[in-house]
Amino acid sequence: MLVGKELLDKARSLSNRPEDEIARGCGYVGPSGRVLRKSFYRALVEAKGYKIPSSTSGGQGARGRQAEFRTRVHGNGNLLIGHAYTRRLGLEPGQEFRIELHRDSGAIWLHPMEQDIDDQERSELDVMQHSSDA
Numbered sequence: 422m423l424v425g426k427e428l429l430d431k432a433r434s435l436s437n438r439p440e441d442e443i444a445r446g447c448g449y450v451g452p453s454g455r456v457l458r459k460s461f462y463r464a465l466v467e468a469k470g471y472k473i474p475s476s477t478s479g480g481q482g483a484r485g486r487q488a489e490f491r492t493r494v495h496g497n498g499n500l501l502i503g504h505a506y507t508r509r510l511g512l513e514p515g516q517e518f519r520i521e522l523h524r525d526s527g528a529i530w531l532h533p534m535e536q537d538i539d540d541q542e543r544s545e546l547d548v549m550q551h552s553s554d555a
Contacts, residue, residue, distance in 0.1 A: 422449055424464055424468060428465065431447050435447075441456045444456050444457065444461040488505040490506075517533070518533055519531075519532040520532075
């Protein structure tokens with residue numbers, strides 16, 4: 422991503438093109454190929470000599486959307502748990518869970534299936550042990 426004088430020079434040379442092409446030509450493209458407009462505009466303003474105050478305390482810049490630890494039931498009845506939460510828990514795509522509902526508290530527990538297999542094996546061993554004792 423170009424900054425400073427290089428950014429201004431490149432943006433001027435592409436000034437007859439659409440804004441997205443100018444930003445792309447200056448290197449303001451994310452890993453998915455999406456044009457990073459806000460970063461491009463901020464860099465242009467700073468390259469022209471203006472100081473942009475930080476929107477967060479500590480001067481670290483914007484951190485993006487933060488997890489709210491809230492969700493709602495959608496019109497189709499689905500309850501979505503977003504990427505921010507699954508990432509925090511270290512969950513992987515395709516991982517399976519057993520859902521346990523606790524109506525009295527309104528809690529929903531997710532039990533990884535690998536643990537369930539271990540628990541099931543343990544309970545089967547207990548049953549076999551009790552039947553051999555009899």
